[in-house]
Amino acid sequence: MSWKLLKYGFKRSHDEPRFFPEPKELKSHYDVVIIGGGGHGMACAYYLAKEHGITNVAVLEQGYIGGGNTGRNTTIVRSNYLTPEGVKFYDTSVKLFEDLSDEFDLNIFYSTRGHFTLAHTDSAMRTMRWRAEVNKHYGIDSEVVGRDEIGKAVPYMDLECAGHTPVMGALYHAPGSVARHDAVAWGYARGAYNRGVEIHQRTRVTDIRTRDGRVIGVDTDRGAISCGKVISMVAGSTPRITEMLNLPTPIEIFPLQACVSEPVKPFMDTIVVSGSLHVYVSQSSRGEMVMGASVDPSVLHSTRSSFDFVEGLADQMVDLFPFMSRLKVMRQWAGMSDMTPDFAPIMGKTPIEGFYLDAGWGTWGFKATPVSGKTMAWTAANDQTHELIEPFRYSRFADFDLVGEKGAASVGH
Amino acid sequence: MKLLDCPLIGRRPISEFDYVGEVRKPPVDCDTATWAAFVFNRQGAPSVLRERWYHRPTGYWFILDRDTLTDEVKAIVDAREVRYDIPA
Numbered sequence: 001m002s003w004k005l006l007k008y009g010f011k012r013s014h015d016e017p018r019f020f021p022e023p024k025e026l027k028s029h030y031d032v033v034i035i036g037g038g039g040h041g042m043a044c045a046y047y048l049a050k051e052h053g054i055t056n057v058a059v060l061e062q063g064y065i066g067g068g069n070t071g072r073n074t075t076i077v078r079s080n081y082l083t084p085e086g087v088k089f090y091d092t093s094v095k096l097f098e099d100l101s102d103e104f105d106l107n108i109f110y111s112t113r114g115h116f117t118l119a120h121t122d123s124a125m126r127t128m129r130w131r132a133e134v135n136k137h138y139g140i141d142s143e144v145v146g147r148d149e150i151g152k153a154v155p156y157m158d159l160e161c162a163g164h165t166p167v168m169g170a171l172y173h174a175p176g177s178v179a180r181h182d183a184v185a186w187g188y189a190r191g192a193y194n195r196g197v198e199i200h201q202r203t204r205v206t207d208i209r210t211r212d213g214r215v216i217g218v219d220t221d222r223g224a225i226s227c228g229k230v231i232s233m234v235a236g237s238t239p240r241i242t243e244m245l246n247l248p249t250p251i252e253i254f255p256l257q258a259c260v261s262e263p264v265k266p267f268m269d270t271i272v273v274s275g276s277l278h279v280y281v282s283q284s285s286r287g288e289m290v291m292g293a294s295v296d297p298s299v300l301h302s303t304r305s306s307f308d309f310v311e312g313l314a315d316q317m318v319d320l321f322p323f324m325s326r327l328k329v330m331r332q333w334a335g336m337s338d339m340t341p342d343f344a345p346i347m348g349k350t351p352i353e354g355f356y357l358d359a360g361w362g363t364w365g366f367k368a369t370p371v372s373g374k375t376m377a378w379t380a381a382n383d384q385t386h387e388l389i390e391p392f393r394y395s396r397f398a399d400f401d402l403v404g405e406k407g408a409a410s411v412g413h
Numbered sequence: 414m415k416l417l418d419c420p421l422i423g424r425r426p427i428s429e430f431d432y433v434g435e436v437r438k439p440p441v442d443c444d445t446a447t448w449a450a451f452v453f454n455r456q457g458a459p460s461v462l463r464e465r466w467y468h469r470p471t472g473y474w475f476i477l478d479r480d481t482l483t484d485e486v487k488a489i490v491d492a493r494e495v496r497y498d499i500p501a
Contacts, residue, residue, distance in 0.1 A: 238457070239456075239457025239458040239459075240458050240459070242457070242458075243457075243458040248450060248454040249454065249455075249457055250453040250454050250455055250457075251455065251457040252455050252457055253457060253481075297427070297430075297431070297432045298432035298464075298479075299432075299434075299462065299464075299481050300481055300484055301459040301481055301482045302482070302483075302484065304484075306415050307414055307415075308414060308415055308426075308427060308428060311414075312428070338457075341453055397449060397452075397453040397454070398446060398449045398450070399449075400449060
């Protein structure tokens with residue numbers, strides 16, 4: 001125990017500033033209301049205040065800060081996507097992530113590990129080569145590597161994969177990283193708060209009011225607010241929000257589960273993903289193996305977790321890492337993934353004036369936290385969809401102009 | 414282990430089933446915008462969805478009304494109820 005902490009414990013009054021202040025009453029009007037106090041919502045509030053000088057902003061969160069999918073993902077940050085639109089967008093995000101600890105004066109434990117996406121079949125190898133070439137074209141550090149290189153970097157992995165699906169090669173992405181997801185949301189939230197943004201936790205939006213196709217306010221379980229602009233950044237709750245406006249979307253909600261093992265000594269310094277086996281794993285800074293798989297098979301609005309998930313995951317994981325059969329699963333959980341047909345987000349303006357959507361984050365939302373906040377803040381401030389997110393616009397489905405990012409989803413769905 | 418009632422042989426592990434999705438009637442002879450809406454848009458909010466499922470071991474297709482908030486099966490639906498005529 002540090003001397004400072006001991007002294008602090010014996011003091012009568014504890015005057016350390018709260019990370020987040022006590023909640024205030026809601027005001028009757030805000031310029032911008034952000035629904036959802038996760039990473040994306042907080043990042044958007046932060047950039048609205050910092051880069052556009054818009055500080056009369058309320059972030060309304062039905063639970064607590066970062067308690068939704070921000071706190072439920074497996075924290076992987078990468079930009080080795082398949083489409084040019086995706087690559088440019090996620091690369092901007094990775095670059096923003098790299099500076100966040102300094103910007104927040106808060107350690108987000110951003111740890112660059114190197115990211116292997118294993119290929120077990122010829123067709124997977126073909127996709128890896130395709131991704132590597134698209135990535136290199138846009139200046140992303142990404143290359144196809146063979147079994148020897150994988151064996152050197154991940155010597156404890158069984159490249160034969162228990163004999164039935166041998167690893168043929170991998171896409172290696174050196175900038176692939178992990179970060180402490182809670183700290184990302186907290187850092188943005190503190191930065192936004194310090195610039196005048198109000199954060200209201202345990203405040204649920206019950207309706208969005210419009211007049212002549214324009215947003216005029218929101219109703220909450222703590223009273224009504226008038227506002228000119230509403231930005232919905234609620235991931236798995238998106239259909240509940242868009243239903244208030246009768247705004248149809250292609251989004252379907254599937255639970256995505258993850259788990260961690262008991263902590264063990266650090267041995268794994270890379271991130272390993274296998275699309276064919278539907279698993280991904282990294283070791284956290286506490287030593288836990290953080291493991292995830294693909295989404296649950298049927299639509300469900302729930303964060304319940306299931307034994308079937310752990311059983312299925314362990315089955316595949318033990319093929320790759322036989323020694324993991326001796327590890328115990330310490331914790332498992334689920335988040336609600338808002339899946340889109342083309343595995344790309346839906347961002348920007350909508351047919352309703354003053355209503356902006358940041359949704360369709362499915363299984364790929366955490367890594368986009370900084371860039372989503374930045375581009376959505378720009379979009380709301382200028383009432384014009386930012387060029388980086390133009391390919392992800394709401395109207396792309398009606399235009400039959402989809403993005404086609406499925407080949408770069410971390411695991412098959 | 415999560416179980417689902419197969420209308421043919423009773424309660425089986427969920428891993429034996431394939432989820433197909435909501436049973437929907439396609440619009441016929443419509444404009445492009447209506448067709449795009451049918452192809453892409455979905456009932457995303459919590460509701461009772463009429464869904465098609467497939468039980469792999471028996472090769473049996475069936476239709477359920479399921480509450481997507483509570484995961485509760487409300488009814489097994491006769492396929493004749495959702496049939497529609499294809500115009501000549």
